[in-house]
Amino acid sequence: MSSTSDIDKLIELMAKLPGLGPRSARRAVLHMIRKRALLLAPLAESMRIVAETARECLNCGNVGTTDVCDICTSEKRANGEICVVEDVADLWAMERSGVFKGRYHVLGGTLSALDSVGPEDLRIPRLRDRVETEHITEIILALNATVDGQTTAHYIADQLEGRVRLTSLAQGVPIGGELDYLDDGTISAAMRARKNI
Amino acid sequence: MSSTSDIDKLIELMAKLPGLGPRSARRAVLHMIRKRALLLAPLAESMRIVAETARECLNCGNVGTTDVCDICTSEKRANGEICVVEDVADLWAMERSGVFKGRYHVLGGTLSALDSVGPEDLRIPRLRDRVETEHITEIILALNATVDGQTTAHYIADQLEGRVRLTSLAQGVPIGGELDYLDDGTISAAMRARKNI
Numbered sequence: 001m002s003s004t005s006d007i008d009k010l011i012e013l014m015a016k017l018p019g020l021g022p023r024s025a026r027r028a029v030l031h032m033i034r035k036r037a038l039l040l041a042p043l044a045e046s047m048r049i050v051a052e053t054a055r056e057c058l059n060c061g062n063v064g065t066t067d068v069c070d071i072c073t074s075e076k077r078a079n080g081e082i083c084v085v086e087d088v089a090d091l092w093a094m095e096r097s098g099v100f101k102g103r104y105h106v107l108g109g110t111l112s113a114l115d116s117v118g119p120e121d122l123r124i125p126r127l128r129d130r131v132e133t134e135h136i137t138e139i140i141l142a143l144n145a146t147v148d149g150q151t152t153a154h155y156i157a158d159q160l161e162g163r164v165r166l167t168s169l170a171q172g173v174p175i176g177g178e179l180d181y182l183d184d185g186t187i188s189a190a191m192r193a194r195k196n197i
Numbered sequence: 198m199s200s201t202s203d204i205d206k207l208i209e210l211m212a213k214l215p216g217l218g219p220r221s222a223r224r225a226v227l228h229m230i231r232k233r234a235l236l237l238a239p240l241a242e243s244m245r246i247v248a249e250t251a252r253e254c255l256n257c258g259n260v261g262t263t264d265v266c267d268i269c270t271s272e273k274r275a276n277g278e279i280c281v282v283e284d285v286a287d288l289w290a291m292e293r294s295g296v297f298k299g300r301y302h303v304l305g306g307t308l309s310a311l312d313s314v315g316p317e318d319l320r321i322p323r324l325r326d327r328v329e330t331e332h333i334t335e336i337i338l339a340l341n342a343t344v345d346g347q348t349t350a351h352y353i354a355d356q357l358e359g360r361v362r363l364t365s366l367a368q369g370v371p372i373g374g375e376l377d378y379l380d381d382g383t384i385s386a387a388m389r390a391r392k393n394i
Contacts, residue, residue, distance in 0.1 A: 006250060006262055010243045016236055018228050019221040028214045030286055032244070033251045033260055039213055040251075044244035046207045047229070051238040053203060054230045063230055065203055088227055 007033070059130070061106030061123050063088045077103050080137035082130065084156065086110055086144055094142065102140075105130065110148035111155055124156060131164050138165040145171065204230070256327070258303030258320050260285045274300050277334035279327065281353065283307055283341055291339065299337075302327065307345035308352055321353060328361050335362040342368065 007029065015025035032040040056062070057069035064070060071077050081102030085091050091104050107122040119125065130136060139160060143149035157166050172190035173182065182190075204226065212222035229237040253259070254266035261267060268274050278299030282288050288301050304319040316322065327333060336357060340346035354363050369387035370379065 006243065006246050007260065010240075010247050013236065013240045013243055017225045019225060020216065024216040026286060026289060028216060029247075030260070030284075031215050033247065036248055036251065039210065040244055041248040043207075043210045044241050044248055046203065046210055047237055047241035047244065049203050050207050050226075050230065051233055051241055054233065054237075063204065063227070089223060092223060 057106075059126075060104050061088070061108055062091055062104060071103055077101065078134070080135055081140060082127070082134075082136050082138075083140045083142050084127065085142050086149060086152075090142065090144070100140075102138075103134075107143075107152065110143065110146075110152040112148055119155065119159075122152070124159065127156065128159060131160060136164055138167060141166065141168045143168075254303075256323075257301050258285070258305055259288055259301060268300055274298065275331070277332055278337060279324070279331075279333050279335075280337045280339050281324065282339050283346060283349075287339065287341070297337075299335075300331075304340075304349065307340065307343075307349040309345055316352065316356075319349070321356065324353065325356060328357060333361055335364060338363065338365045340365075 011022070011025050011029045014020055014028055015022045017025075020028065032043065053065040054063060055065070055067065057064055057067070057072055059068050059072040062069040062071060066073075079102045081100075082105050083091075083094060083100050083102060084105045084107065085094065086107050086109060088106055091106055094100050094104070105123060105127050107124065107127075109117055109122055111117055111119065111122065127139075131139070139156075141153040141156060143153045153168060160166060170193060171186065172193055173179070173186065179187065208219070208222045208226045211217055211225055212219045214222075217225065229240065250262040251260060252262070252264065254261055254264070254269055256265050256269040259266040259268060263270075276299045278297070279302050280288075280291060280297050280299060281302045281304060282291065283304050283306060285303055288303055291297050291301070302320065302324050304321065304324075306314055306319055308314055308316065308319065324336075328336070336353075338350040338353060340350045350365060357363060367390060368383065369390055370376070370383065376384065
């Protein structure tokens with residue numbers, strides 16, 4: 001592997017991706033070299049394009065190829081609802097479910113005293129502006145059910161109280177979930193929020 | 198994600214890498230977009246270079262950036278020994294250990310009746326040629342300790358018998374291995390090949 005330094009460099013870069021270590025990076029690079037025309041060349045080109053065009057939506061923080069993302073520019077999605085998520089990955093998960101027809105607001109993280117992340121480090125001031133300018137009627141706080149996520153949800157709820165309807169995702173037993181494998185908190189929440197059949 | 202099709206395409210391509218599925222591909226792509234200058238752009242460039250320059254060594258089957266790889270052109274490695282491996286990944290593993298000072302021969306797989314892989318599908322005829330032309334004194338069969346690997350080793354040993362010294366890697370307890378976690382075959386092999394202290 002001495003002077004095959006281009007290949008070594010590619011392995012090194014691939015090993016920096018989340019979920020890949022040095023070993024799986026080597027495996028991936030060998031696989032790509034074997035499928036050069038079908039995989040390596042298209043990947044290189046696709047990465048070059050994304051590196052040039054990808055940007056954060058100035059309005060909501062979503063990742064796209066335009067200054068303002070497709071969801072923010074689509075008039076169909078202007079139904080007065082904003083779904084607040086931590087991360088673009090969460091936005092993508094919501095979009096895959098296809099259940100939400102409004103717009104999003106990506107915070108870019110959660111409040112955290114330990115990591116000294118304050119409201120101005122997230123997109124919370126921008127969310128307040130949007131409530132005024134976009135005729136928002138409902139804010140759905142779809143933050144993760146972690147301590148940091150829920151702390152952030154409470155903070156946002158405090159900030160916007162009285163100005164807009166505030167909701168959060170229901171908590172309960174996941175579809176296909178088995179009670180035996182669920183934690184006590186989830187079972188308690190599902191019990192408290194029980195509904196008539 | 199509708200018209201952010203460049204990003205979708207990148208995710209689709211990344212999901213084809215071994216060890217990555219759709220979910221981890223999305224995670225990797227988001228990570229790359231966040232680290233555009235440090236990771237995505239260099240990766241794109243590195244892949245483009247490798248896609249253009251990577252080739253199989255005409256002599257041994259190693260992957261490199263020249264027609265004949267560095268190991269085959271290095272006079273230092275011409276010590277009359279050839280280590281036969283299944284795959285370039287195995288060659289890399291041998292090189293990392295730094296214990297072998299000779300040259301390699303990458304078969305590109307193992308004989309397999311089920312998948313109809315015969316000797317001419319691997320680089321076995323080429324290996325026979327090399328034994329003649331490169332003044333080879335020893336062939337080390339470093340094939341995997343699987344049924345297919347060992348079948349292939351036996352076939353090559355049959356073909357080359359009497360023309361060159363044939364050896365194979367020792368079998369036994371791996372360094373740091375615990376007897377309790379080893380399979381019976383390994384323990385038997387280690388017992389039969391026991392040595393004086």
